[in-house]
Amino acid sequence: MLHDMKRLRWQCRRGTKELDAVLCAFLERDYATSSRAEAVFIWRVISSGR
Template structure:
């Protein structure tokens, strides 16, 4: 019996600027029950950077329910991007190539500056 040779190690992950923006291509399923969908997304909003946790969860809790279906799908796709790319987009250091993602980033950034009231 021939044992298969182990696959070569692909090496470290590429630097953020080398990650193509088309990473999360799959179209997510949105749960029919909005509360259940928000609960599921709350876990996806947990990131390796506390700042991203706070920004994404605040937007999820305050604004997600007001989004149109295509914007909700874009938000789910947005959560598929690496932390460093999201960080750069949310701080205005980079801009997504896809207009719908750019609009969504703008909404999240606007939510950063609004207060509860």
């Protein structure tokens, strides 16, 4: 269990470049066709770090 926790913690430590790639790909590919609820959720996730 401890090994899994350490591995999970390491996997959670993504750099800004990787996060930018994922979020920008979503924005370009899927945001325009997202439901209102999905769009609100994305805005909340993106804004929560401020």
